[in-house]
Amino acid sequence: MKTIAGSNNRILEINLSHQQFKETPIDPRDRELFMGGKGLGLKLLYDRLTPGVDPLGEHNMIALCTGVLMATGAPCSGRFEAVTKSPLTGIMATASCGGPFGMALKTSGWDGLVITGKAAAPTYLVIDSQGVQFKPADAIWGQDTEAAQEKLLQEGKGALVIGQAGENLVRFANIRSGHRYLGRGGMGAVLGAKQLKGIVAKGGEVRIVPVHKERFTKINKRLGRSINQNAVTSGSFRSYGTNANVHLSNAAGILPVRNFTGGSHGEAHKVSGETMAAQFKTTWETCKPCIIKCGHKGTINGQMRPIPEYETIGLLGPNLEIFDPVVISEWNELCGKYGMDTITLGGTLAWAMEATEKGLIDTDLKFGSPQGVSEMIERIALGQGIGKDLAMGSRWASRKYGGEDFAMHVKGLELPAYDPRGAVGQGLAYATANRGGCHLSAYVLALEAFFGMADPYSVRWKPYMVKFFEDVYAAVNCLHICHFTAFAVELEPPLIKLTPNFVVKILNQIVSPLALNLLDLSFWPELWHAVLGKHYTPYISMIKFRKAGERVHVLERYMNTREGISRKDDTLPQRLLTEGRRCDSEQHTVPLAPMLEKYYKIRGFDADGIPTPRTLKRLGIPVK
């Protein structure tokens, strides 16, 4: 087996129309500036993709990129990133996944794939260190993700596969790898439009080792210790999965209830992680390698099934006023099989329920009633009846049928399960997140609503916090390592750990930039430098790391502005701007406008939200 120190540094470019492929080395400058994973994927598309192409057309591309940590054995590093132009939002979509495909791709000797063109007939790809084989997929076309994946895995160690939803161009279809998904933005439909049922990577052909092995091992251990100490990563997430958040959100009044009208609900405990863990006797089922272990499975109705994540619970549960964990996990599994994003599905179903209630569409969906939901999921996946309209997402459906004011999406991407009226900073984060309504762009709400480290209703310094975390998380997605390591990396260093949370809150209120700049993020850059064998300078490297994140974030923004995004799109659903939650006696709304103004200023965008040439130049993004 070939051993590679550092990274493969080569990309496989595949054209489905002509059944050709070529190998492209990664420009060292791109590696320096855009790191890998998300950043690299965006840069590849930035160089190749013409703005204004049809997301479901031949000319759209999808890039699948791993980071330098992949296959090095760093904790929680088994993640890879997909980048494409989304058919749901019409702008760039990025998604991260912890399935086995990433590892297999990297150990096949590639750092990434760029796929373009459109196959004439259903196809799947088999990738090894030599290149790619195009194979007819007629046999598995029309099968669900589980069955198809099983077939594909006979040819390699990791596979990507779409279900019927992707084949039927459901705009929020996802791509499955193992038990994990490239969830958001409708990547499945992009593959479906290209008639690409799946991709298999053979894997196990090369071995990746860090250049500075000893330093790497040392950091690795320290990070592992931090993760094992942290209350979130080693406590609630490890014991209950992400739906440990149900309790926290419900208490903070940011749980979406009845299509984002409630804020909290008395029955929410029925679907909390704690209840489910007890009820279904859960065990772990996670990405590799992982030591947080947020993924769980359990025995539900006598069958071993994955336990839904918090977002799935939130949006298919309380947001539809359903508090039965069994039906939610059934729907979750159904979505998995068809290959659909549960967040967008939940948001769209909630919209459909409210639209039905208000006489805009005619379905048998009703808040609080599980009746008809499974059927509707099937109709959406297979494009039958009104399901065909709902398969376009809530933005499209609400433009057709009305009810745009309660279609809970930003830029076409449905909101995840945190109500920003109880955490206004998160409201700004939703509005400015590049791919649309996304909590992973900047998870400010944890500080605001969970840890009590920032005032959830104050707008002061929130733009700064949002920018800070956007930069950090963009960089994390370039490494690429799990987001949840952030709890350990950010909160475990002694300075912040020893300061009581209410003091942090006061500091954040008065001198947030100072407080944030004192935050020690050194684990991440240290890992990066150890793998690539570069010299690590304390603090400076951390600043550079954040700047790389900023570069990636601004690049994505810039690419989006070329697709028509501007200030008008950086907004929130009308409901969040004008109505209070039922649980909130003071009827808070999100005061978006003043925060946005400030945010643009510190980001270096003009008043219309477009990155200025100066900003692009400062970050080293070539202007096109």
Next chain:
Amino acid sequence: MHIERYPELKPGRKWIKRFYLSIMLWTVGKAIPVAAKVDKEIKKELDKLPDNFTLRLMILPERALGPFFYAKMLPAFVADKGLLPYGMQMIIHKDKEGKLHYQGADPRGKKFDLSMAFKSLEAAMMVFTFRESTPTGYAHDRFVVEGYLPYATAFMRVLDIVEVYLLPKPIARLAVKRYPKWSEMSPLRKHLNRLIIYVRAFTF
């Protein structure tokens, strides 16, 4: 929806404008009967009105203004003397002998043969600050006339002449369509009559 977010709003009051207008109405009201005695033309116009005729110029239907607290204590027969300014109306009565009386601002127990009502306080301000002349005010629908229109036109002609007497020329020019020419009203007569009207109107 929290209904308290959208409170009910009772209309407020513009006190200074009300005060100004009540003084204006009082002045004009006191001046007209006197002017009718002095000026032939006014007399001629008013002769067209039938006897035992009551007309009013109304800005707001309320009969007394808050600051003029005394007004509410006065019995009707005193209030009808119109000795003091206190309301948003001007009532003029022509008695059986054809003599005119200013009757203050109290509409209680009176029946009006002609009523000219301004549509709003601001509309009255437009006319009484002479940003719009009386005919323009009429054309702009600033006030509505209830009763027989020809009497109103006659009364508006009277108002025009009284304004010429009461106001200095630069202001009066704004208030009337055509300031009287020499042939119509000689300066000597004008100044003399103006003096008489001012003295007699405000010396009780």
Next chain:
Amino acid sequence: MQIPDSYEFLLYPKIVSGRCALENLPTELDGHNAQKPLVITSQALARSGRTKALIKAFYDSAVVIGAIFDPVLDYAGISQARQAARLFGNRGCDAIIALGGGPVVALAKAVNLLASEKRETLQPYYDGTPIAGPLKPLIVVPSGPTDGQEATPAMTVDNRTIVSDSLYPGVFVLDGRMTSADDGRDLAESAAITLAQAFTALTMARPSPMVDALAHPALALLAQYLAPALRRPADKTAGLALANAAVMASAASANTGPGLFQVLAAALADATGICLGTCLGILLPFGMAALQKADQPVRDELCLCLAGTERYSAMAAPDRPVRGLELAAALARELQAVLPASLKAMRVQHYLLEPVARTAAEKGAGGFTADECRAILTRAWEANA
């Protein structure tokens, strides 16, 4: 001047415009036997303090404002309509005042419908149920950007349109304090809609002298006041004049129906989420060029409205139609100083043009085919006249 063999005309709303027009509101309400209006307005107008001027207009009157319902953003939907209708009932209101334009007025019409007919949804009306009786009085006080539907019997709520004579607003009260614009962009967007409507009225196939008479001042005011208004959006006179033009053009369009521009721009706005005014502003010059090439006879009236009697008379008679089109195109170009010059500059995704052209042609874009629509869109995309 030709009188067509038959035509139908209605200018339903009363227009009150000018100095102190706001203070006429109590009288207008009184004329409709109403004492307690519900005011519907947008968040932006409430923030800019316009509602304060409105409240002051009711000082010294007998009118109590039932409530000021002000959470409207740029979308009229059934949720807010229901809330406002509930407020209407709770406070015992008997009239509606819509302060604003576009979605505010649409919402006010919907609230009126829900409150007067005592319903919870608009579903029956979408299905074609006629509106039973006269609704409560609705007074519109235009302010901010318009969508051209205010003075028509149509309302677009939840992206669906209901048309009924009962939905006509009774009165438009235009006051300089309310109509001056906050920024040039809004103003240009509204002006683009006004221009398109007036242009359609004056170039439509079956001319009616009354529609001409209605569109004439709209276009004339636009030609005269657009430049000063764009130079200084806060200019009260110009703002009032443009608001007048907008109401007149909107009322004219109620008699003509949508033309090429409106259909095309509406399809484009639907597909891209860009506001109608911007779409129209970009499309107008290219559409006018297409009309010019299409050799459809244009009547002299267009030239008369834009050039005024003096310049019109000085022109040679055969030149007038062409000069009219040129002047209209010049007016449209004036807008482009503020609005983006092309769909490309607006970052409209090229692949959307095809479906937009098809949708527009299906809806009957003034008799233009999908290919012609696509040609206009493509030229507008490249800014290539």
Next chain:
Amino acid sequence: MLLPSFYDFCCRVRTLSGIDTLEQIPRQLARLRAAHPMIVSDKGVGAAGLIDKVVQAMGDGLKIGAVYDQVPVDSDYKVVDDAAKVYRRNGCDAIIAIGGGSVIDTAKGINIVVSLGGDSLLAYEGFGAVNRRLRPLVVVPTTAGTGSEMTLVAVIADPDRKIKMLFPSYFILPDLAVIDPRMTQTLPDFLTASTAMDAMTHACEAYFCLEKNPLSDSFALRAIRLISQHLLEVVKNPGDLNGRLALANASAMAGIAFSNSMVGMVHNLGHTVGALCHVPHGVAMSIFLPYGLAYNLGKAADPIGELLFPLAGPEVFAATPKKERPAKVIAHIRRMNEDLHAATGGKHPRCLKEVTGRDGSQLVPRSLLPAIAEATLLDGARLTNPEEMLPADALPVLEHAWEGTPLGR
């Protein structure tokens, strides 16, 4: 186009115009939710066969509830109350008024009584009394002149008090005005001339009086253009349906214009000679119009000059320097009167002394002129005239109009 500092404009009458519009009345009534109309008209209209024509055109789609054709020339409230009883007795639910100004005003009055209840119109005198939506009212004008179908006031006499009562309200406006040239086809030439000149006066006065506004200007301009293009043709060739349609349209548009911009001294003088000497309204209008224009030159020369454009066409307008335009406008109107005089064989009078009654006697004796001048002061139209006009000013105007000599200044 100048935006006035203030204006209001209201004309919420649905207008149907065209050769075959009478046939559409049943459909439109159904739209107004009425199926059982009462026809209001006068004897003259009935004698001319116009009621039958309308009934015939409407066909079987409609059941006529009653026909009331007793409206006199000077209608009063008693007629209204009487007709309202007929309406109720027959269970009607709408009114179709066929006729001229008097019939239309009466129909408006009837509509008030039957819609708001009560026995007598007297209860609804003055502003604000009519503040609810009334029942459907359809108007079919039979003269192309008065424009009453577009006005928001009903003038109805009270013979006991010897006054004219005004009923101004936006709710009085008819719901539908049907302009069909078949209704004016049989109008004699001199009536065609005077009613058209009446409309012309409405339009001209609307264009230069105090409450002029962009909308009324635009309607007035088009009305004037139509009349000056078609009037002489129609007088010479009464069967010209297109011309008739144009005149009827012009009359309606002039009605829209003047009911929103008010009228001036021409109407002031006209009303007065009408009241004192019974000069027909249209005749008085056509005589006084040039004098009204001339008298107001001081204050309104610009708008009066602009009238040359619709009157004489763009070529003449362009060829005339701005200063000479007002004079040319007045000359043009005078010439129109002369032409009509010639075309009607002298039945269209050019000056007051030519106005004669049915028996051929002079209606306006010269000796009455001072009394007329004095009475002008009491007319409301005095207020909206741009120039102040006192009795002393009115007398010379009347004298010139009596003689037919141009007014010098």
